[in-house]
Amino acid sequence: NRGVRDWILALEWVQENIRSFGGDPSRVTLAGQSAGGGAVLTLLGIPAAHHLFHAAWCMSPTMSLIGRHEALALGDALAGSLDVPNSAAGFGGVDAGVLSRAQVPLVAASRGLGGLRRSVSSGLHLGPTVDGDLIDRPTLAALRGGSGRRIPLVIGSADDEFTMILDPYARFLRFVPAAPALALLGLDASRSRAYRAANPDVNGTTARLGRYVSDMGFRRHVRRVGDAREASNTWGYRFSWRSPVRGWAFHCLDVPFFFDVLGAHGVAAVAGDDPPQALSDEIHGSAVRFITSHAAGWATWPSARVFDEAPGTIAEGYAGVRPLG
Template sequence: MTDTSTSTRYVVADTVAGQVRGFWRGEPGAGGSAAFLGIPFAKPPVGALRFAAPVPMDPWEGVRDALAFGATAQRGDTGITLIPEPSIPGHATLNVNVFTPAPGETDAALPVLVWIHGGGYISGSPASPWYDGRAFNRDGVVTVTISYRLGFDGFGHIDGAPSNRGVRDWIAALEWVQANIADFGGDPARVTIAGQSAGGGAVLRLLAMPAAQHLFHAVWALSAARADVAPERARSASNRLARLAEVEPTPDGFASVPEETLRSLQEKASHPESGDRLAGVRTLLADGLSWGPMIDGDLVPEPTLAALRSGVGADKPLVLGTTDDEFTMVLDDAANKLRFVPAGLAFAKLGVDRERRRAYLADNRPQRRKGTAALLGRYVTDTVFRSTVVKVADARAAAPTWVYRFSWPSPTRRWALHCLDVPFWFDCLDDPRVAAIAGDEPPRRLAAAVHGAAVAFARGDDPGWPAWSGAPGTTRVFGGEASAPDVVADGYRSVRALL
């Protein structure tokens, strides 16, 4: 149903809770797509629902406007970020945004892409202009972006409250997709989940969860940051947070603390009480992020890799990869200070044992020639991100798995850094904020290759190169040197010492 009575073309779609009003961008049927923004998939998580599992919305009468992004769990200005992710005030933070070329066409049965944003499980926003599904819609793929509770509210351990509330939000949003996406032209039997950074870790976590298997059919993980927080670590962080907030570590105790206060204290609660920054870095490299999916023995019964090795999700195709230097840039400012520090000594300070550091240094001679700061940055990248690719691909054994690297270096930030691949994947190079990370003339052929692979995969085809599961090590290299092959036999060999 389209309303053309005003200059804005409105369109109405049905959901199980009631009708929603979206709007067209461009001409219907001529390459345009409709956006439905801020559709609630659960009641606002406030008051008695703050630390509860998500509760489905009550039906509403009439037509509900879905013309602006809904409230985000992220609050305030998070400072300079690599991806523009605005914070939107309000309480109804559990919402989805749907972008579709075929609203109301229940027989269109288009493939569906569901995007989970990153942000270390403590920040991020589904309202980023880079996550707009316009290009996927152009290529016949309905796109959905979802929100979820962040930080302690989403993932903190509380005795007497449901665990993994953020994970339960992901599941509730995917259940909404299953129940409603046909009314937006999508096929609930062809849902690909995708995400970057913490969002990449989220989709791997869902892939490895028995309770989520019926909700999607394929997975693409960009720069996945796994959490798999151990129960004792989660309890320790929550108890410390309670002490900092001067409350009991109970639902009532935490509920008595304003959201902004807990948010300001949660970072301190996740760091070593000694205040030793180097110890904090060692903990991050060894144990991963402090807030995120917890092994609770219930919804999340075991770590991601263990579940994948046991065959969970083996029927679902997976694509995963990273940029070459995700976090190498974090040590750029320290390059001068570190230039006279021997690499072996720097690795020893990080607690890397002699045998491992010797093997790693031998496998990374080209990076070593760029200086100690560049090598340490690559080590952080490899430990947190790139080694995950090999571990996951190996854990899946013969399950259909494709691996890639994004190797094109940013002309403004030097490296093929974290988040650089996102505007290429979404094919949104025309967004004015892309220039800050990708320069004024990012290569459109590279966007066509990356985005084209994502579209093919969402449609149910292979992404366009041989699978790792058929020949372990096989890796597609996006944006490598012109003289180098696009597909290499062992694209992640340089991280083998870390496995």
């Protein structure tokens, strides 16, 4: 949890210094995407950090909080491969390059079908830890218990976060029925039927598998967090604009829209040569409005703002993930 303590130190620095930059320490808004979105949720689950920020915008959050025993086992495995004690002093005596290379086998174990299935079913295996000190319970349990409930929150995800990882196999997957493919990833028959019925707009095995991976890794967390909080100060959204380059509304595609930097280097490679400026105006404008007013400007949870070329609001934005629990 040293990383978590670094976040808190950074927020304390903001409290002490932001006036020098024209800021207001009583109006700090957090924003994070992917692992950063998970960081936002982790901080919402730590009451001791709540005086340091006053609103939060959470994009495509992971939920990577792990148990103490799992964290110790991972540390033991890494320390054993290096023949050092599992301690700060033990790892501190190892050259950074050697330490980095020693982690490769641990990462490789998460690849392939088996690794994908484990990641889809049980989430990431690196992240903040329930240590009984700084973090006394899992984030979702903390949020359901009311932690951070009074802090205004915007939370959402892209529609097809990780579907692009299946693109190399798309020509083969078109011959595979969706149900057995989902079963290979651990979705049992009854839940598979309910899940497919809840997502009638997702067609083709590649799209269905990609949506399932995206839902398990990101989108179901949005629904769980939204349901855990007070609806009156929680707003959901979906980023649904599909890249003309990749064909999906995929992970990180919304970031240049959020910051309104469509002309930045590298954006055309993922968003095409002419991404819609009006959509950037909508998303960036919504972020600025939330930062200044702590209100999003659309209906509260479980409604969701759909960010697409024709933005709109739907009554329940994450109904499709409910069969996944």
